[in-house]
Amino acid sequence: xxxxxxxxxxxxYSFALVIYILMSWLPGLYHTWFGRxxxxxxxPYLGLFSFIKPLGFLDLRPLIALLVLQxxxxxxxxxxxxxxx
Numbered sequence: 001x002x003x004x005x006x007x008x009x010x011x012x013y014s015f016a017l018v019i020y021i022l023m024s025w026l027p028g029l030y031h032t033w034f035g036r037x038x039x040x041x042x043x044p045y046l047g048l049f050s051f052i053k054p055l056g057f058l059d060l061r062p063l064i065a066l067l068v069l070q071x072x073x074x075x076x077x078x079x080x081x082x083x084x085x
Contacts, residue, residue, distance in 0.1 A: 003081050010073045014066060017042055021062045 020042045023029040030039065049061040 003077055003084075007073055007077055010069055010077075013041075013045075014069045014073075017045075017062065017066055017069065021066075 016038060020038050023035055023038070029035045046061050046065055049065050052061050052064055054060070
């Protein structure tokens with residue numbers, strides 16, 4: 001049951017990260033109430049990837065962060081479930 005809830009939390013957080021990424025196409029959205037609140041949730045996680053420097057104008061941090069979340073969901077959680085069950 002715990003792993004099912006954790007999987008849903010990762011999926012919801014991944015969805016929020018995608019929304020935050022798409023908001024960058026319209027930078028004014030970051031200054032709305034929704035953008036500020038979403039930033040409070042997403043920016044600390046993206047900060048973990050601050051060692052990745054942008055390539056010119058292309059910031060790869062959100063992509064790497066999303067891939068890490070997907071890896072957790074697809075590989076780490078099933079492996080942990082196998083150890084527990």
